[in-house]
Amino acid sequence: MTVEMLNKQRVLHLLDAFARGDLEAALACCTEDVDFLTHAPIDVLPHMVPRHGKQQLRELWQTIWSRYSEVRYKARHIVAEADQVATYMHTYFKKRSNDRIVQFDMAVFYTFRGGLVAEIREIIDSYDLVQQVLEREIGPLIEGRQPD
């Protein structure tokens, strides 16, 4: 098996562990100093700040699981080269508060070191995500009107 195939399997293993809520199994796929960076407005998503180290990543993932009761992924594209893997995913998160589904696409780029994930970089269609989290259109906020 090539290192690329192995790293793809490692990413899918991490995603499966996270999606079933087994955070310690997911964290076991990461280095102690794992670095996480995403891009999203922290007014609405205050937990989506940069994270460094397993404990901070654990806290992020615990926060997500405290707000969502179900997490599903479909990895539509997965590309690997050397110590890097990129995934394009459809993701589904069910809100605990009202069972509504937040559904969005995300790109996640993983960098491996010694067989473990050392760096996670995400890009999300953040405008759509914010609207789904708020359960309202952003347009009225842009125009300075009070949303319905």
Add this chain to the structure above:
Amino acid sequence: MTEHSLWRFSRALHRAINDRHFEDIEALIDEDVEWALYGPIDMFPFLGARQGKDAVLEVIRQLGDNFQVRRFDRESIMLGVDSAASMLRYSLTALDSSKPISLRVAQFAQFKAGKLTSMRVLIDTFDLVEQALGRAIHLPKMTSVG
């Protein structure tokens, strides 16, 4: 060693956007290409999903009508046999306002016989909208959802 299809496509794409030179890019797009560049289509009509070469070429023309690519840096790049994924930092100029716009973009491309058959692009769209507006969007602070 043969050059990966991504490099030819990338050069042709930027030439089409910046120089309005479409001959190269036309030759590198499959007739049945699937294209998705997600974001708020009410603000940016060239965003959204497209099917087929003509529709994709029209999007590329619209991108050229609206933006000039000043610079781009690939922060990550992965090349498969007929696929590629990259994370890029684009520095653009919005042509209607001359505003500089800086974007982080994830790009997933698939090729067949050297032609693009699928392109999916994700952008930090909230940031894009704020830059296009030239001001922050004031959102309600949330502490218990999301």
